[in-house]
């Protein structure tokens with residue numbers, strides 16, 4: 672049974688190990704039982720599942736996941752936390768801790784070795800300083816992942832679910848919506864963590880699509896176009912793509928926009944995922 676989801680137990684662990692909390696690793700430990708339970712519930716974790724947890728910290732969320740899952744693989748970068756995890760997770764026989772950087776670890780190998788290549792679920796209270804690189808890695812590597820349920824800064828969760836036309840709509844929104852169906856689970860105030868972060872947080876559930884919602888000739892090429900389109904937000908889409916070093920001329924972009932019935936001076940933030948797929952398919956013909 673999970674024991675760490677409260678302030679008093681978390682403080683006991685911090686004191687017992689004289690733990691100095693590492694800001695540089697984005698360490699904010701959860702202390703709220705209901706937030707933890709609701710996160711694992713939203714992830715739909717069952718005893719059939721192998722879960723990849725990113726950044727177990729002192730093992731708080733790990734305990735909740737391990738109570739529901741068949742197996743938990745927890746990847747933690749901070750080696751000072753490893754002996755603590757051995758202690759706080761000692762009563763669980765279904766948890767394996769790996770002391771590595773999630774941006775470097777071979778996730779494919781983990782899925783093969785720990786789950787016979789079958790899809791896993793990802794559940795985490797992510798370190799906020801690398802939220803986007805972690806999510807982009809999980810999404811773009813097209814690994815067998817069924818869903819991703821993560822605590823992030825609320826502002827980042829909002830961006831993931833954003834629709835065209837909003838100032839927060841961008842490359843992250845498009846990647847999340849191309850690969851998954853996002854749903855907001857809960858808003859979490861700073862008081863649910865030790866130490867308290869300076870911003871509100873949110874748990875978001877990303878159910879990975881079995882099939883992409885739009886057809887692309889080459890999804891990597893589409894994301895190169897998307898990155899170009901949002902690299903300079905105040906520029907027009909045609910200037911953004913032209914400057915992205917993809918060997919595409921401004922005239923080619925304008926021609927495609929006209930073919931699509933769109934204004935040649937349109938900005939990237941106005942285009943839907945479907946329109947990005949269409950324009951990248953048209954541009955692909957010019958460059959390949």
Ligand code: SAM
Pocket residue numbers: 696697698699700701725726727728729730731732733746747748749771772773774795796797798799801
């Ligand atoms: N899961 C714990 C909880 O909810 O209380 C801790 C979450 S804390 C926000 C983020 C955790 O990610 C920390 O334990 C931190 O050391 C770890 N972390 C930071 N960067 C990491 C990386 N590149 N790879 C793996 N873990 C990382």
